Amino acid sequence: MKNIRYFFILGFVLVCNTAQQMTSISYTLESGQISNPERGFYIHTEAPSTRTTYPLLTQYTFDNLKSQGFTLILRMFYLHKFVKSDISADYLTGMQNDFNKMRSAGVKCIVRFAYSDSQSNSVYDATKAQILRHIQQLQPLLNKNADVIAVVQAGFVGIWGEWYFTNNFGMEPSSTDLANRREVVDAILAALPTSRMVQIRTPVLKRNLYSISSALTKEQAFKGSNTARIGHHNDCFLASEDDYGTYEDISIDYPYLEQETKYTPMGGETCNLNKPRSQCATALKEMRQFHYSYLNSGYHEEVIQGFKNEGCFSEIQNKLGYRFELVNGLFPKSATIRSTITISLTINNSGFASLYNPRNVYLVLRNIATGAQYPIGLKTDPRFWEAGKSTVITENISLPIDLGVGSYKLFLNLPDKESLIGSRPEYSIRLANKGTWEASTGFNDLLHILTVIN
Ligand SMILES: *[C@@H]1O[C@H](CO)[C@@H](O)[C@H](O)[C@H]1NC(C)=O
Ligand SMILES: *[C@@H]1O[C@H](CO)[C@@H](O)[C@H](O)[C@H]1NC(C)=O
Numbered sequence: 001m002k003n004i005r006y007f008f009i010l011g012f013v014l015v016c017n018t019a020q021q022m023t024s025i026s027y028t029l030e031s032g033q034i035s036n037p038e039r040g041f042y043i044h045t046e047a048p049s050t051r052t053t054y055p056l057l058t059q060y061t062f063d064n065l066k067s068q069g070f071t072l073i074l075r076m077f078y079l080h081k082f083v084k085s086d087i088s089a090d091y092l093t094g095m096q097n098d099f100n101k102m103r104s105a106g107v108k109c110i111v112r113f114a115y116s117d118s119q120s121n122s123v124y125d126a127t128k129a130q131i132l133r134h135i136q137q138l139q140p141l142l143n144k145n146a147d148v149i150a151v152v153q154a155g156f157v158g159i160w161g162e163w164y165f166t167n168n169f170g171m172e173p174s175s176t177d178l179a180n181r182r183e184v185v186d187a188i189l190a191a192l193p194t195s196r197m198v199q200i201r202t203p204v205l206k207r208n209l210y211s212i213s214s215a216l217t218k219e220q221a222f223k224g225s226n227t228a229r230i231g232h233h234n235d236c237f238l239a240s241e242d243d244y245g246t247y248e249d250i251s252i253d254y255p256y257l258e259q260e261t262k263y264t265p266m267g268g269e270t271c272n273l274n275k276p277r278s279q280c281a282t283a284l285k286e287m288r289q290f291h292y293s294y295l296n297s298g299y300h301e302e303v304i305q306g307f308k309n310e311g312c313f314s315e316i317q318n319k320l321g322y323r324f325e326l327v328n329g330l331f332p333k334s335a336t337i338r339s340t341i342t343i344s345l346t347i348n349n350s351g352f353a354s355l356y357n358p359r360n361v362y363l364v365l366r367n368i369a370t371g372a373q374y375p376i377g378l379k380t381d382p383r384f385w386e387a388g389k390s391t392v393i394t395e396n397i398s399l400p401i402d403l404g405v406g407s408y409k410l411f412l413n414l415p416d417k418e419s420l421i422g423s424r425p426e427y428s429i430r431l432a433n434k435g436t437w438e439a440s441t442g443f444n445d446l447l448h449i450l451t452v453i454n
Contacts, residue, residue: 020342021333025447027326028434033314035069037416037427038108038150038357039321041297042072044269046117047098049081054094062105069317071426072150072294073102074110076117076161079134083115083126087137099145106426110267110294111142112153114161124159124167128180131156132187139191146193147418150294151265151356153199153233154185162235163201164245173208182209186226194224195358195417197265199233202246203253206230206260215256221263222358222383231264231356232257237295238283238303239272254289261291262386265356269296270303278303280312291353291387293321323351324382325432326444327390331410334451338401341450344394345412347385350432355383358417359429363397364443365408365450374400375413382414382429399452408450411443 043065047055061073075098079087102109113134115125126134134156142149155161157169163181170177188198200206207213210227220228236244247253257266270278287295295316297304307313330344343363359382362375378395385391414429421427425442436445 022330023333023448025329025331027328027436027447029325030432030434031318033069033317034323034430034432034437035071035426036321036323036429037071038355039293039351039353040072041068041070041317041320042074042110042267042294043070044074044076044296044298046076046078047094048078048117049088049091050078054091054097056094057098057101062101062107065105065107068297070297071107072110073107074112074296077111077113078117079113079115079126080123082134083123084130087134092137092141095141096145099141099148102148103145103421106424108148108150108427110151110153111149112155112161113138114155114159116159119159119165122167124165125157125169127168128183131184135184135187135191142192142196146196147416147420149192149196151197151199151231151267152188152192154188154201156184156188157181160235163205178208181205185209185230189226189229194229197229197231197356199231199265199267201233201235202248203232203257203260204248206232207256215259216263218263218384222381228263232261232266232290234266234268234290236271237268238270238278238286239274241277244271257290262354263356263383265293266291266353267294268292270300272300273302273306275306279306280310283307284312284315287316287320287352288388293353293356295320319350319352321351321353322349322355322385322387322429323432324348324385324429325350326412326436326446329446329448331446331448331450334453335399336453337403337405338399340396340398342394342396344392345446346390346392347431348390349385349387351387353387354385358383359414360417362413362415364411364413365399365403366411367404368407368409368449370406374403374408376400403452405452405454408452410446410448410450411438411441412446413441413443415442 045061157163158166169181234243234246236246325348327346327348332341335341361378361380361382363378365374376397380393415422416427428442430437431444438445
């Protein structure tokens with residue numbers, strides 16, 4: 001009797017399971033170069049204020065980016081001429097035109113401001129009051145164009161905006177100098193939408209400005225505090241044992257930076273041939289350890305040429321930033337209308353870093369007969385698809401109430417969050433798989449058809 005009842009229950013469970021029959025799909029990895037937003041090698045460009053007319057970005061730069069599969073430029077806005085005055089209306093208009101050009105070309109920029117690019121001129125930077133006034137002038141422009149700004153380097157202070165050779169902020173900063181420096185960083189953060197981060201030139205600077213001794217934790221990450229919005233850049237990567245003063249004490253700075261850059265952007269450039277440290281082995285090791293998202297493609301020429309000669313340039317190109325590989329997926333074969341389905345995706349991030357800007361993830365259902373599309377937001381936060389790890393995303397999804405009977409192709413879409421460029425394929429994330437990228441929409445085909453029945 002007991003056995004028979006057990007049999008009945010078992011039989012019922014089996015019937016329910018056939019309705020939820022699942023298909024498992026393994027995806028093929030793409031090992032070659034793929035272009036993706038907010039990561040990779042960048043091209044350095046400058047907009048000096050000393051010309052009679054603003055030097056707009058040229059088509060040559062965009063063609064150069066495109067031919068190499070790059071998506072980032074660094075835009076140095078040199079404000080030499082305005083060290084004691086407001087930024088001119090002409091210069092601000094020129095900046096806006098630059099951002100428009102970037103948007104139509106489908107690229108983004110790393111932004112930096114500075115007042116000097118040479119030690120031979122005795123004026124290295126502006127006073128704090130003047131810098132704060134300039135930030136105030138720039139605020140509307142930075143907000144309006146945040147969609148094409150990947151990240152902002154703190155800049156303003158010192159030659160090249162590198163926070164060292166300074167007239168106004170103390171080469172050996174006193175506590176007053178540190179407070180003034182912090183005021184500048186806080187002002188830049190306040191001038192940007194909270195979705196955007198600022199990068200500081202050395203690890204010790206961030207710790208000293210904000211009186212912190214420990215690195216950002218996973219719990220604090222992306223919560224919007226000023227320290228959660230400050231990442232790092234190194235403009236003399238591999239140049240010497242301490243990267244020309246980037247590091248004060250490697251035993252403290254290395255573990256600190258390794259943890260910080262899990263949740264904040266890291267990037268920079270090389271500046272000196274320094275074998276063997278500036279060769280592939282250490283370059284790859286430290287780019288992985290410190291989660292590099294970008295690197296200057298043009299400087300230092302000999303270091304970059306060394307990467308090419310030694311054969312690691314394309315590996316660096318592929319791994320800078322995130323690289324999301326779809327490993328497998330589990331989907332129901334069919335579902336009844338208005339029901340809840342469970343899907344599961346395994347995504348491996350084989351890049352050096354995670355995403356640093358917020359992004360939504362959508363499962364898109366496309367009706368095969370009509371082409372009608374139904375995007376459904378997933379709960380997963382892709383900024384936590386950490387580098388060097390596989391993330392399993394399992395979610396229960398309520399089918400939209402207006403989704404009728406039919407066959408639906410499934411896609412994964414990671415578009416830009418900003419509405420101006422949200423439907424542009426160049427700004428959507430392409431997964432590192434073969435046969436999944438739909439270039440016309442920027443969707444990733446999950447290679448599965450879901451049948452929806454009554
Ligand atoms: C994920 O990527 C890393 C780095 O390429 C690789 O070592 C690892 O085997 C991958 N894991 C899976 C499950 O594919
Ligand atoms: C999905 O729903 C089932 C049944 O309600 C529940 O047991 C499971 O924990 C849910 N899974 C997720 C990832 O929310």
